[in-house]
Amino acid sequence: MTLTALSFTLLFVMGTMLVSIWQKLGLEKDIAVGTIRSAIQLLAVGYVLQFIFQAEHMIYVVLIIVFMIGVASWNAAKRGKGLPGLVWRIAVAILAMELLMMGILLGLHIIKATPQYIIPISGMTIGSAMVVSGLFINHLKHEMQQNKGEIETLLSLGATAQQAMQKVRARAVKFSMIPTIDGMKTVGLVQLPGMMTGMIIAGADPVIAVRYQILIVFSFTASAAITSMLLSMLIYRLFFTADLRLKLPGNVD
C-alpha cells in the first residue's frame, strides 16, 4: 500500500469528526488525538521492528518485550487506584505468563525462534493479558465492596486472608475470562481476527492463516487464565492489614 493510498483512509477519520461536530458529540478532540497517537505509535513500531529484524539480535527482542510488559502493567494498574504496589505485581504475573507461553511455543518448536514470530505473538498475548488484568482488578474491587460482610464473617470465624478471599477471587478470575472465552466461542463466526485477516491480505494461504489464528486463540485463553490466577495470588493480600483486618481501597472505578 502506498503512503498516498494510506492517507486516503484519513477520510474515515475526518468523516467521523464532521459527524461529531454536526451532532455536537464533543468527540472531535479525542478522535484527533487518538488518530495522531495511533499513527505515530504504529509508524514508530514499524521502524523499530524493521531495525530489530535486520539486527537479528535477541537482546532487542527481550528489550521490546520488557517494554510491552511495562506499558501493559502500568495501564492495567490504573484500574486499581488505592492499591499500592500493583504495577509490579501485574508485571510479575504477565512476565511469568510470557515466559511460560514462550517456553512452550519455542521449546516444542511450535513457532520459530526468530523476532518475526516472537514479537508479534508476545505482543498479542501481553495485550490480552493486560485487558484480563484490568478486568480482574476492577471486578475484584467490586466484589470486595459487595461482599465485605462475607469476608468479615469468615475472618471473625478465624479464617486466613486466603480462606476469606477464596470465593471472591474465584468469581473475579471467572469474570475476567468471560470476554476471552466468549471470543473463543464465536471466533470466525462473528469476527475474523486481526492476525488472520492481516495474513490473508498479505497473500498467505487462508488455511495457513487459520492455523496461526488457532495458535493465537489457544494462547490467549491460556494467557488469560494464567495471568488472572497468578494476579489473584499476588494481590489478594493487599486488601488486608498486617493484623488481618479488611482494608478496602477508597473508591471503585
Add this chain to the structure above:
Amino acid sequence: MSAVFEIHNLAKFNWEAGAQGESRYLFSRISAEITKPERVALIGASGQGKSTLLRILALLDIPDEGDLLLNGASFKNSNPREWRMAVAYVAQQAVMLPGSIEDNLRTISRLHGQPYDAALGAQLMEQLGLDHLDLAKKAEDCSGGEKQRISLIRTLLLRPSILLLDEATASLDIDSTRKVEALLMNRHKEEGTTLIWVTHDLEQAHRISNRTWVIDKGGMQEYSSAAFFDQPVGGAVHS
C-alpha cells in the same frame, strides 16, 4: 473454657467529629476486666459506639489507644486468627456464606480442618427451633430470623471462650428470642462461655446478664446487673 480478658483504657477516634466542642473520641478510657465466666449486657443509646467496641474486641477494627489482653497476652502480640477463635463475634446483620445451610454449619470444620461435630450442630439447630429446615436448602433463601440463628450456631461450633453478640435477637420473634437466650445461658453455665451482649432491650439485658456495661457520653460505666436494674443509674439509657 473460660479466659481472662482485660480491656485497658481503650479509645477510638471519631474521624467525623468536626463541630466545635465535639469530642474527637467516639469513646475513650474504657476499661474492664473479666476473670471468670460472665454474662455482660452492653447497653447505651444508638451511635455511642457499642458495635464498634464489639468489633474492636474481635480485632475486626483497631483501637486508637489502649490495649486488650487475652490470658495476659496483648492483642498486639497475638495471632488475630487464634484471638478470633477464642473471642468470637456474631454480627447484627447475619451474613450467609455461599452454599447450603449445611455448608454454613460446616464452615468451622472446613476452615480449621477439624471434624464436623454433626451431633452438636443438630442439637443446636433443634434447640433454636430450626430442626425442621432442610440442611440442603440454600442458606441465602432462609428468612432473616433463620439466618440470624444459623449464624449464631455457626459461631457456637467454634466453642469460643468469649462470645460477642451484636443484637443477636434483633430479627427474632419472642419465642425464638427466648430459645436463643436459653441456649446461650446454657452454654455459659455448661461450657463457661462469657457472653458480651449488645442489646437495646433492657428487659432482655436484665434477664441475661449479671454485669451491665453502660456506654454513654464517650465513656463506659460498669454495674452489677442486679443493682443497675433494681435502681437504674443509667438514666440516659432508660430515657
